[in-house]
Amino acid sequence: xxxxxxxxxxxxxxxxxxxxxxxxxxxxxxxxxxxxxxxxxxxxxxxxxxxxxxxxxxxxxxxxxxxxxxxxxxxxxxxxxxxxxxxxxxxxxxxxxxxxxxxxxxxxxxxxxxxxxxxxxxxxxxxxxxxxxxxxxxxxxxxxxxxxxxxxxxxxxxxxxxxxxxxxxxxxxxxxxxxxxxxxxxxxxxxxxxxxxxxxxxxxxxxxxxxxxxxxxxxxxxxxxxxxxxxxxxxxxxxxxxxxxxxxxxxxxxxxxxxxxxxxxxxxxxxxxxxxxxxxxxxx
Numbered sequence: 632x633x634x635x636x637x638x639x640x641x642x643x644x645x646x647x648x649x650x651x652x653x654x655x656x657x658x659x660x661x662x663x664x665x666x667x668x669x670x671x672x673x674x675x676x677x678x679x680x681x682x683x684x685x686x687x688x689x690x691x692x693x694x695x696x697x698x699x700x701x702x703x704x705x706x707x708x709x710x711x712x713x714x715x716x717x718x719x720x721x722x723x724x725x726x727x728x729x730x731x732x733x734x735x736x737x738x739x740x741x742x743x744x745x746x747x748x749x750x751x752x753x754x755x756x757x758x759x760x761x762x763x764x765x766x767x768x769x770x771x772x773x774x775x776x777x778x779x780x781x782x783x784x785x786x787x788x789x790x791x792x793x794x795x796x797x798x799x800x801x802x803x804x805x806x807x808x809x810x811x812x813x814x815x816x817x818x819x820x821x822x823x824x825x826x827x828x829x830x831x832x833x834x835x836x837x838x839x840x841x842x843x844x845x846x847x848x849x850x851x852x853x854x855x856x857x858x859x860x861x862x863x864x865x866x867x868x869x870x871x872x873x874x875x876x877x878x879x880x881x882x883x884x885x886x887x888x889x890x891x892x893x894x895x896x897x898x899x900x901x902x903x904x905x906x907x908x909x910x911x912x913x914x915x
Contacts, residue, residue, distance in 0.1 A: 652682065653681070653682045654680075655680055656678075656910040657909055658676075658907065660673070660905060663904065664903030666899060666901040673702070673905065674701065674702055677697060678697065678698040680695065680697070680698070681695040681696075682694050689718065691716045693714045693716070695711065696708055696711045706765075707765040709764050709766060710725060710763060720774065720775060721776075723775070724771065725768075726767065727768075728771070729761070729769070729771055730785055730786040731796050731811050731823065732761050732762075733773070733784045769789040771788045771789050772788050773785070780800060782799070783796070784796045792811060792812065793812045796809035801826065803829045804827050805827060805828065806824070806826045807824070807826075809822070809823050822840070823838060825839070834854070835850075835851070837851075842869055847866070850864065850866060851865075856879070859880050859882065861877060862878045862879075862880070862892075864877075864894075870897075873895075873898075875894065876893055876894025878891070878894075887907065888906070888907050888908075889906055890905055890907060891903070891905075
């Protein structure tokens with residue numbers, strides 16, 4: 632019943648916002664990669680739908696959903712999310728990121744445009760809520776607010792998960808800290824600290840995550856090169872797997888870009904190349 636009510640509420644917000652502000656954006660990507668001598672092709676299309684309306688009192692109501700299709704598979708709509716904000720704080724419910732994923736993080740990217748994932752994660756440790764792009768997703772309730780110069784997020788739901796995260800400016804970047812009790816299982820509770828910013832024309836990032844006595848980390852650098860940009864990362868997952876890789880991006884104009892690169896994740900090397908086009912703004 633809760634999911635039905637949530638879906639109905641999100642659709643109601645979209646319907647009410649139709650006369651005010653409805654946005655449609657999306658992107659496509661195609662590519663080919665080789666892993667362990669086996670080659671594969673890749674295609675994806677995303678369409679993001681959002682609607683918003685602002686009341687006379689300055690309160691903004693927003694609802695979002697996404698349609699995604701990959702390869703030859705039938706596409707799926709994501710679960711909706713809805714939010715209400717007065718500028719000083721906002722409340723978000725539904726298929727949304729939890730508090731930890733809202734903090735400034737360091738994400739390691741695959742060889743091309745296969746997307747990015749948290750390279751300190753080993754697939755089971757960091758169960759903090761992340762938004763689903765093609766399915767129901769987590770059932771999250773999250774409160775975001777500004778306290779002085781810091782941004783504070785608190786969230787619940789997602790199987791009774793409780794998360795807390797704080798981020799704040801530091802020099803030419805930002806630092807964040809987050810904690811997730813992982814369904815109240817103290818054996819899987821995890822803490823992360825991260826920094827992302829810039830040094831001259833280079834982007835830099837460092838992230839540490841600890842679970843019990845195990846520490847994971849990742850460091851990344853991006854810099855302009857040859858009319859495009861190069862991205863390099865290296866780190867270790869919580870299961871002790873080492874990860875490293877590099878990627879080169881080059882704009883082709885008209886909203887399109889070329890990507891080529893290679894990475895090694897837990898001893899498996901992947902090399903690939905592809906093209907991305909369209910608006911890749913994330914619906915978080």
